[in-house]
Amino acid sequence: MLNKLVSGLDKLARKTYWKALGLSLFLFDRRTILVFRKKIHAVHQKYEFRIQEYRTNASKIIGICKSVSRYNYYAGSDDDVRIASRLRHGMRFYAAFEGDKVVAYLWLHSDSHRFFNEVGIFIKHGQNDLWLRDVYVVPEKRGQRVFRDVISAVIQEYYPNTRNLYSDVMRNNEPSLKAHKSLGLTVVGHVRFTRILRRIILREVKVEQLETYGYKSPRKVIFMGDDFNSFTAANST
Numbered sequence: 001m002l003n004k005l006v007s008g009l010d011k012l013a014r015k016t017y018w019k020a021l022g023l024s025l026f027l028f029d030r031r032t033i034l035v036f037r038k039k040i041h042a043v044h045q046k047y048e049f050r051i052q053e054y055r056t057n058a059s060k061i062i063g064i065c066k067s068v069s070r071y072n073y074y075a076g077s078d079d080d081v082r083i084a085s086r087l088r089h090g091m092r093f094y095a096a097f098e099g100d101k102v103v104a105y106l107w108l109h110s111d112s113h114r115f116f117n118e119v120g121i122f123i124k125h126g127q128n129d130l131w132l133r134d135v136y137v138v139p140e141k142r143g144q145r146v147f148r149d150v151i152s153a154v155i156q157e158y159y160p161n162t163r164n165l166y167s168d169v170m171r172n173n174e175p176s177l178k179a180h181k182s183l184g185l186t187v188v189g190h191v192r193f194t195r196i197l198r199r200i201i202l203r204e205v206k207v208e209q210l211e212t213y214g215y216k217s218p219r220k221v222i223f224m225g226d227d228f229n230s231f232t233a234a235n236s237t
Contacts, residue, residue, distance in 0.1 A: 029195040032171040033116070035123070035207050036185035040155060040162045047153045049103055054093040058083050061093050067102050068138055086237045089115075091133070094158075096150045103141045104150045107133035109237075110159065114166070117236040119193050119203040120215030120228055125166055130159055132167040133237075135179075148183050199224050 054061050061083050086093075086107060095105040109131035113122040125131060137146045155162050167185060169176045189207030196202070201222050205212045215231045216222050 027197060031193060033168050033191040034171055034187050035189040036167045036180050037188040038165045038183065038185045040165055042160065043152055043156060047149055049096040049098050051153050051157055052095050052097065053158060056087060058087060064095050064102055064105060068136065070136055089237050091237055094154045104137040104146050106135040106150065109133065115235045115237060116191050117232040119191060119201060119205065120232050121205050121212050121217060122214045123207055124211045124213065126163065128161050129164040129166060130162050132165060147179050
């Protein structure tokens, strides 16, 4: 019933001049994140680039991001605070070099969960699974299978026992969706949510064969009060 009401009001808002003022987005912010998975099989081959892992050195990571003009590239991207939070929560940063030049980088969750701060929910995965985050390939190397090769090289060198590779992408991010599909990743679930007046969240999290837990789970309707904000701030990556 609540979903039907939200849908009806959203359609009404979209038909009025308020949409031009951005009121529709303020009233009802709807988004869907698709969750992907690929089963990993052992591959042994040589690559033309060198992979470097960073577990603690935030300043080095910042330097790499700056070298490819991605530092503070957009709100919530790889800035000082987020990099420090990711390292603190056990995430790992990997950069691919050709000589001294960075050609790509990525983040990985090597622990047992991925936290979605948008809805305050963790998705739990296996100890031999990886969760891919924020792959970036420099423009001049795109279309050359660097995305695929860098991920394969990281797994081969640092995580040879990996069984599954997970990732997530906003449904409207067409370039990233295309890259994921070219890598052989398939959709196995979603994180779907609607924010109402930036105070209420309607949420649905479903992923094949994986458990979910988190803020007031399994409730589908929650309020974005101080408790929620504190919970997400403490766990956000």
